[in-house]
Amino acid sequence: MTVESGTQDVSAQPSRAEARDGFDEINILWISEGMSCDGDTVSFTAAGQPAVEDLVQGLIPGLPKVNLHNKVLSPSLGGEEFLAPFRAAVRGEMSPFILVIEGSIPNQNIIEGDGYWTSFGNDPETGEPLTLNWWIDRLAPQAWAVVAAGTCATFGGIHAMAGNPTGSMGLADYLGWDFKSQGALPIVNVPGCPIQPENFMETLVWVLYHAAGAAPPPPLDHMLRPQWLFGKTVHEGCDRAAYYEQGDFAKDYNSPKCQVKVGCWGPVVNCNVPKHGWMSGIGGCPNVGGVCIGCTMPGFPDAFMPFMDEPSGGAMSATLIRPYGALIRRLRGITNVALNREPKWHHNEPELTSGYDPYWRP
Ligand code: SF4
Numbered sequence: 464m465t466v467e468s469g470t471q472d473v474s475a476q477p478s479r480a481e482a483r484d485g486f487d488e489i490n491i492l493w494i495s496e497g498m499s500c501d502g503d504t505v506s507f508t509a510a511g512q513p514a515v516e517d518l519v520q521g522l523i524p525g526l527p528k529v530n531l532h533n534k535v536l537s538p539s540l541g542g543e544e545f546l547a548p549f550r551a552a553v554r555g556e557m558s559p560f561i562l563v564i565e566g567s568i569p570n571q572n573i574i575e576g577d578g579y580w581t582s583f584g585n586d587p588e589t590g591e592p593l594t595l596n597w598w599i600d601r602l603a604p605q606a607w608a609v610v611a612a613g614t615c616a617t618f619g620g621i622h623a624m625a626g627n628p629t630g631s632m633g634l635a636d637y638l639g640w641d642f643k644s645q646g647a648l649p650i651v652n653v654p655g656c657p658i659q660p661e662n663f664m665e666t667l668v669w670v671l672y673h674a675a676g677a678a679p680p681p682p683l684d685h686m687l688r689p690q691w692l693f694g695k696t697v698h699e700g701c702d703r704a705a706y707y708e709q710g711d712f713a714k715d716y717n718s719p720k721c722q723v724k725v726g727c728w729g730p731v732v733n734c735n736v737p738k739h740g741w742m743s744g745i746g747g748c749p750n751v752g753g754v755c756i757g758c759t760m761p762g763f764p765d766a767f768m769p770f771m772d773e774p775s776g777g778a779m780s781a782t783l784i785r786p787y788g789a790l791i792r793r794l795r796g797i798t799n800v801a802l803n804r805e806p807k808w809h810h811n812e813p814e815l816t817s818g819y820d821p822y823w824r825p
């Protein structure tokens with residue numbers, strides 16, 4: 464089963480030829496002061512194809528020179544030195560730049576004049592904290608591309624769950640789903656809690672090749688996710704799916720079998736982690752024993768809680784597949800026993816019994 468995520472007509476997006484010649488150098492201004500845990504920044508450092516070191520050292524052929532400004536990875540002394548490029552960008556002196564937002568965007572309106580939910584640096588004149596919202600309002604309209612890193616920044620995520628006090632939301636909820644950057648790109652959403660390292664890196668590299676004038680815009684679906692990464696479900700890439708098809712389900716978390724009855728949401732979640740692994744093909748979620756909790760999805764986490772209960776749809780499909788699965792498993796078992804025998808002519812007796820016909824001997 465494929466869960467259709469919708470597609471955007473790529474041909475309708477601006478092509479490189481009509482738009483511009485491409486940049487030789489570009490800045491990445493990464494603000495992780497959304498309602499965030501910095502998990503996406505940390506995850507990003509685990510990318511291997513390419514690695515962040517390759518990116519910033521210019522080792523990837525055809526990419527613009529990249530100046531990465533991320534507080535966790537910054538070689539600056541921090542404070543005002545780190546903030547300098549962000550302040551320059553607000554003044555319009557840092558073009559072109561890609562704005563990366565990590566963490567969800569709180570609703571300042573509900574506390575206007577009464578403090579701030581999250582801030583990034585201070586106003587030099589008043590000494591008052593500058594809110595994340597203040598920065599987004601000034602930087603997003605000037606950015607060549609705007610990228611949301613992680614489910615918090617894309618769809619609100621954990622910090623926007625029911626009962627939260629901050630009124631948090633995703634970047635597209637804040638800027639508008641029809642927002643277009645200076646490079647005529649929609650917001651590029653890379654969900655995941657955290658982002659799978661290469662999912663983010665691949666997307667960033669595609670945006671950078673586009674900035675270099677060497678690639679079309681990245682194809683995004685109706686939730687602004689890269690189509691090639693989020694177009695299939697977890698289940699479609701899970702190596703436990705054969706157990707599902709045979710109606711063979713894990714009863715607890717110590718089993719190598721399909722985990723749908725102990726809480727896996729994989730069949731209805733758009734994500735490629737089990738197919739890809741986490742780092743260098745190692746790790747993942749249901750493929751290695753952890754139920755899929757739908758952390759890449761716009762409805763995460765509320766739509767998937769409580770995580771360790773069986774999804775209601777899973778109960779129905781597991782029940783339906785049981786009789787077929789039991790029969791097919793038994794038949795396959797019989798065939799498997801037969802295939803686990805060597806042919807009877809594999810022996811060390813004096814007589815050849817392989818069926819060789821001496822007629823063909825020269
Ligand atoms: S998406 Fe997950 S990893 Fe990223 S900031 Fe939010 S809680 Fe942290």
Ligand code: SF4
Nearest residue numbers: 701704721722727729
């Ligand atoms: S463990 Fe989850 S994703 Fe894997 S086969 Fe079972 S239901 Fe599908």
